[in-house]
Amino acid sequence: MTEITRHTDYRQALAAIKQRIQTSQTRAVLAVNAELLSLYWDIGRQLDVLQRERAWGSAVVEQMALDLQATYPGMKGFSRTSLFAMRQFYAFFSPQFEIVPQPVGQIPWGHVRTLLSKVKSVDQVLLYAQACTEHGWSRTVLEWQIAQRFHERAGQAVGNFAKTLPAPQSELVQQSLKDPYVFDFLTLAPQAVERDIENQLVAQITRFLLELGKGFAFLGRQYPLVVNDRDYFLDLLFYHARLKCYVVIELKAGAFKPEYVGKLNFYLSAVDDQLRAADDQPTIGLILCKDKDKLDVEYALRDIHKPMGVSSFITKDIPLSVQSQLPTVEEIETELTALIQDGEKAPDA
Structure with a gap:
């Protein structure tokens, strides 16, 4: 280490320059990619016009490929x-x-x-492209x-976020959660308990975090x-960088039970008091269970003031085609009529 590199000012300047270079490189790559896609779009447009107006069909595409490769x-x-x-690219949009x-x-382009x-x-292509x-x-x-x-x-994932969090935090939380979660990397015996699920999720933490989505940092x-x-132990604790809050996940090997909500509510209060910093958003909770009944979940969450939700998870022994039993907002309002006045809105993510 030289005399210059020992100085904080130099190290800060070096870090800033490295960041600026990386930013410029990223922008250059994006600019090249955007120009390439614009080129492919225009080629696709011209091929589409020739196919439709000249009735040349696929022959014009084949001839164009030969001429371009020769040039x-x-x-x-x-x-x-x-x-x-390229022709499909243009015609699709x-x-x-x-x-x-x-x-x-x-x-x-490969994506x-x-x-x-x-x-x-x-709409689905746009959703995936955004993701x-x-x-x-x-x-x-x-x-x-x-x-x-x-x-x-x-x-x-359906919860009470719209009632317990202000906008836009409630929308961000909603968009960050799923239902069901697909843990197809788990192999669970019929008699598996919560600790078995927890052990496998932690052993496969990279795939677990991939399924949870961007922003989740595993704390323990x-x-x-x-x-x-008295000692208490949270099944899984995360911090979400985008939401700027702690996330407590409770795992349940069986079906949802209303009493799970009370326990999670207790944990959220404790985390808010002991871990949450002044600039953190309120801690949110998520119960992950193998199954759930729609009315049990809705009644259990109705008067809870801490932000939490319930999602099911799917493993190798349950096909993805089995859909969640939780109803849409409209179905809940139809069944409970005047009992429910504020339904959660599930945005397209």
Whole structure:
């Protein structure tokens, strides 16, 4: 270490310059990617016009590929298959968009082709493209999320967030949770208990965090708290960087029971008093259980003032096609009529 590198001012300046370089590199990559997608969009548009107006069909795509490859022999990306993908790219979005839609323009071409081949709805493609940007998903992770029907689960955990948290925090919390969670990396025997689930989740913490989503930082299992000289242990404790709050997760191997809410409410109060900093948002809680009854959950959460929700989880022994038993807001209001006045809103995530 030289005399200069010992100074704090130098180290701070070096760190700032490194950050500026990384930012510039990221912007350059995004700019190149956006220009590439704009090119592919325009090629797709022209091919689409030629196919429709000249009735040349697939022959025009094949001829264009031959001519472009002859003109640019060392340039990749203009094969027959690639040009058909560009034409599909334009045709898929063009009824709604005149240019490349913003979320799609921020992801690599390989991601775009994956979405076009596996997702049929424009809205769902935009959702996945936005998630790729926010979470930094690789193409492999994107394919896995599509296979696990992320679009059906994101933002679907039902809780009392709209009643216990101010906007926009309540919306951010809602968007950060799912129902059901897919723990297909777990192998549980029929007699498995909460500790078995906890052990496997922690052993597979990388995949667990991937399923939870971006922002969750794992702080510990069986996290100790002392209240009134008695020891208590939280199943799993996280801190969410985006929400700026602690997250307590309680695991239940069986079906949801109303008494679980009271225990979690106690834990949230203790974490708020003992761990929460002045600039932290209120601690939120999530009960993860194997199954739940819709009315049990709704009644249990109705008069609770701490923010919490309930989600089910799916393992290898339960198919993803088995849907959550929790009803939509409209179904709850129909069944309970005047008893429920404020339904939670589940946003598209």
